[in-house]
Amino acid sequence: xxxxxxxxxxxxxxxxxxxxxxxxxxxxxxxxxxxxxxxxxxxxxxxxxxxxxxxxxxxxxxxxxxxxxxxxxxxxxxxxxxxxxxxxxxxxxxxxxxxxxxxxxxxxxxxxxxxxxxxxxxxxxxxxxxxxxxxxxxxxxxxxxxxxxxxxxxxxxxxxxxxxxxxxxxxxxxxxxxxxxxxxxxxxxxxxxxxxxxxxxxxxxxxxxxxxxxxxxxxxxxxxxxxxxxxxxxxxxxxxxxxxxxxxxxxxxxxxxxxxxxxxxxxxxxxxxxxxxxxxxxxxxxxxxxxxxxxxxxxxxxxxxxxxxxxxxxxxxxxxxxxxxxxxxxxxxxxxxxxxxxxxxxxxxxxxxxxxxxxxxxxxxxxxxxxxxxxxxxxxxxxxxxxxxxxxxxxxxxxxxxxxxxxxxxxxxxxxxxxxxxxxxxxxxxxxxxxxxxxxxxxxxxxxxxxxxxxxxxxxxxxxxxxxxxxxxxxxxxx
Numbered sequence: 245x246x247x248x249x250x251x252x253x254x255x256x257x258x259x260x261x262x263x264x265x266x267x268x269x270x271x272x273x274x275x276x277x278x279x280x281x282x283x284x285x286x287x288x289x290x291x292x293x294x295x296x297x298x299x300x301x302x303x304x305x306x307x308x309x310x311x312x313x314x315x316x317x318x319x320x321x322x323x324x325x326x327x328x329x330x331x332x333x334x335x336x337x338x339x340x341x342x343x344x345x346x347x348x349x350x351x352x353x354x355x356x357x358x359x360x361x362x363x364x365x366x367x368x369x370x371x372x373x374x375x376x377x378x379x380x381x382x383x384x385x386x387x388x389x390x391x392x393x394x395x396x397x398x399x400x401x402x403x404x405x406x407x408x409x410x411x412x413x414x415x416x417x418x419x420x421x422x423x424x425x426x427x428x429x430x431x432x433x434x435x436x437x438x439x440x441x442x443x444x445x446x447x448x449x450x451x452x453x454x455x456x457x458x459x460x461x462x463x464x465x466x467x468x469x470x471x472x473x474x475x476x477x478x479x480x481x482x483x484x485x486x487x488x489x490x491x492x493x494x495x496x497x498x499x500x501x502x503x504x505x506x507x508x509x510x511x512x513x514x515x516x517x518x519x520x521x522x523x524x525x526x527x528x529x530x531x532x533x534x535x536x537x538x539x540x541x542x543x544x545x546x547x548x549x550x551x552x553x554x555x556x557x558x559x560x561x562x563x564x565x566x567x568x569x570x571x572x573x574x575x576x577x578x579x580x581x582x583x584x585x586x587x588x589x590x591x592x593x594x595x596x597x598x599x600x601x602x603x604x605x606x607x608x609x610x611x612x613x614x615x616x617x618x619x620x621x622x623x624x625x626x627x628x629x630x631x632x633x634x635x636x637x638x639x640x641x642x643x644x645x646x647x648x649x650x651x652x653x654x655x656x657x658x659x660x661x662x663x664x665x666x667x668x669x670x671x672x673x674x675x676x677x678x679x680x681x682x683x684x685x686x687x688x689x690x691x692x693x694x695x696x697x698x699x700x701x702x703x704x705x706x707x708x709x710x711x712x713x714x715x716x717x718x719x720x721x722x723x
Contacts, residue, residue: 275658275659276596276658276659276660276661276669277593277596277658277659277660277661277672277674278596278598278661279661279722279723280594280596280703280722280723281357281703281721281722282357282703282704282706282707282710282720282721282722282723283355283356283357283703283704283707284355284356284357284707284717284720284721285337285353285354285355285356285704285707285708285711285717285720286353286354286356286717287351287352287353287354287711288352288353288354289351289352290349290350290351290352291349291350292347292348292349293340293348293349293350294348295346295347295348296342296346296348296431296432297431298431298432298433298434298436298437299431299434300427300428300429300430300431300432300433300434300436301428301433302407302408302428302433316572316638316683316684316685316686316697317686318633318635318640318685318686318687318688319633319635319687320686320687320688321686321687322635330355333355333704334352334353334354334355335558335559336557336558336559336571336573336574337353337355337557337558337559337704337705337708338350338351338352338353338557338558339351339353339555339556339557339558339708339712340555340556340558340561341553341554341555342426342432342436342553342554342555342556343552343553344438344550344551344552344553344582346437350558353708355704379644379645379646380642380644383644384627384629384643384644385610385613385625385626385627385644385645386625386626386627387613387623387624387625388607388623388624388625388626389622389623389624391446391542391543391544393624394444394544394622394623394624395444395445395446395544397587397588397590398590398607398655398673399607399624399626400443400444400587400588401413401587401588401589401590401607401653402607402608402609402624402652402653403419403441403442403443404441404442404443404546404609405419405421405425405439405440405441405442405579405651406435406438406439406440406441406442406548407425407426407433407435407436407439408425408435408611408647408648409421409422409425409648409650409651410607410608410609410648410649410650410651410652410679411425411441411579411651411652411653412590412652412653412655412675412678413443413585413587413589413590414589414590414591414592414653414675414709414713415589415713416584416585416586416589417580417581417583417584417585418578418579418580418581418712418713419441419578419579419581420576420577420578420579420592420651420653420675420678420709421576421577421579421651421678422575422576422577422650422651422678422679422680422681422699423556423557423560423574423575423576423577424560424575424650424680424681425577425650425651426439426554426556426577426579427556427560427561427577429560429561429562430561430562436554438550439551439554439579440548440549440550440551441548441549441551441579441581442546442547442548442549443546443547443549443585443587444544444545444546444547444622444624445544445545445546445547445587446542446543446544446545447542447543447544447545448541448542544622545622546622549581549582549583549585550581550582551579551580551581551582552580552581552582553579553580554577554578554579554580555577555578555580555712556577557574557576557577557705557708558574559571559573559574560574560575560576560577572638572680572683572697572699573637573638573699574699575678575680575699576678576699576705576709578709578712578713590653590655590673590674590675591672591673591674591675592674592675592701592706592709592710592723593674593675593676593701593706593723594676594701594702594703594706594723595656595676595700595701596658600631600634601631601634601639601656602630602631603628603629603630603631603656604628604629604631604639604641604643604654604655604656604676604677604698605626605627605628605654605655605656605657605673606626606627606643606649606652606653606654606655606679606698607624607625607626607627607652608624608625608645608648608649608650608651608652608679609622609623609624609625609648609649610625610645610646610647610648610649611646611647611648612646612647612648613625613646614648625649627643627644627645628643629641629642629643629644630642632695633685633687633695634700635700636700636702637699637700637702638680638697638698638699638700639654639677639697639698639699639700640685640695640696640697641695641696641697641698642695642696643679643696644696645679645681645682645696649679650679650680650681651678651679652678652679653675653677653678653679654675654676654677654678654679654698655673655674655675655676656673656674656676657671657672657673658671658672658674659671659672660672675701676700676701677698677699677700677701678698678699678701679696679697679698680697680698680699681696681697682694682695682696682697683695683696683697685697703723706720706723707720710723
């Protein structure tokens with residue numbers, strides 16, 4: 245019943261996604277992913293930096309020590325600030341790379357193929373005391389605990405970061421997350437020394453009471469135990485037979501003999517009016533035999549993978565030479581895994597600029613719904629909500645979320661470009677942002693309002709992340 249209800253909810257969400265991502269009719273072009281040209285980013289210089297001290301603080305601890313939370317300069321506030329010139333843009337798109345051995349480098353980037361017009365300044369952050377709140381009114385989150393759903397796309401693309409955040413798999417070896425999950429703007433967090441990524445996968449587990457395959461016969465033969473166990477697992481995964489089917493020819497004959505003798509005794513006892521106690525004992529033995537022969541179950545568990553290197557945009561890192569303070573516009577980071585994974589990833593995208601967004605989706609591992617360190621029953625928490633305000637770089641919304649969800653990939657679902665055959669095009673999900681967390685925002689008239697904020701992937705940011713993944717700017721000319 246619960247599974248049926250969950251399927252109905254997901255179908256309703258899909259229907260809402262189809263009609264509610266943008267505010268126009270389905271036939272409009274704003275309901276499609278459109279091709280967009282990207283600016284070209286070229287690496288001009290890479291320099292070795294000193295080893296980090298790993299003294300960065302997690303966001304909540306930093307807020308407690310500072311006595312206040314971050315407040316963003318909102319859309320109206322930004323309009324009163326001087327624009328960002330091209331030199332500052334290039335500085336923000338430079339990046340740091342942290343390697344698994346603790347060394348780090350800085351790379352300068354040159355921005356090509358973009359007009360010389362200045363862009364809006366990044367959102368500054370200041371302090372403001374407040375009570376932490378990330379759930380607005382009734383909790384609208386969906387807790388996905390069914391092993392089939394959480395280990396299949398799109399929920400399987402949501403990953404867990406060992407520093408206590410979420411992330412999203414955007415290639416077989418790359419995870420996108422929030423920069424503050426790795427770096428506090430001044431230094432790397434202690435947990436960034438050996439950061440790991442957890443992916444939910446099904447693991448076959450033997451049920452309690454199940455006997456090892458093969459009995460005693462295998463143990464007397466060299467290599468027989470390992471071979472028999474492997475054959476047993478293969479048969480089990482293929483639909484499996486009874487445990488005793490792996491004993492061997494002699495063992496099978498002995499088992500069949502015992503069964504025939506047991507049936508004969510049972511028939512004799514029944515014919516003679518045997519007592520009920522012996523019947524109950526026979527049934528109990530039969531039940532025990534069935535219980536022992538029950539196959540293994542598959543449970544979702546985290547498979548943790550080490551990170552080879554981490555890349556963070558310079559726009560997030562505060563330096564003495566920078567003219568802007570720590571900027572939430574660049575609160576994103578890319579983690580490269582040591583080895584590729586087989587799970588399906590969610591592609592990166594840039595939301596069409598032809599119309600404002602109205603609905604977004606993201607899944608993560610909210611701390612109030614999961615146990616720490618990936619232990620226990622794991623639940624992916626999914627939500628969708630409307631976008632209240634948006635700037636060039638940020639999306640302000642009231643999606644319910646708690647600590648642990650930050651870093652999750654924000655995505656929308658649109659149709660691909662229609663083909664020449666007249667088809668409408670397939671629906672496709674793409675990550676268009678990263679959930680950054682809760683912020684106070686200064687809006688029109690100096691009023692302060694609280695939002696859950698997501699960083700928007702813009703064409704320059706897409707080009708930067710694409711370059712991080714491929715290392716070749718020629719592969720990042722359009723999206």
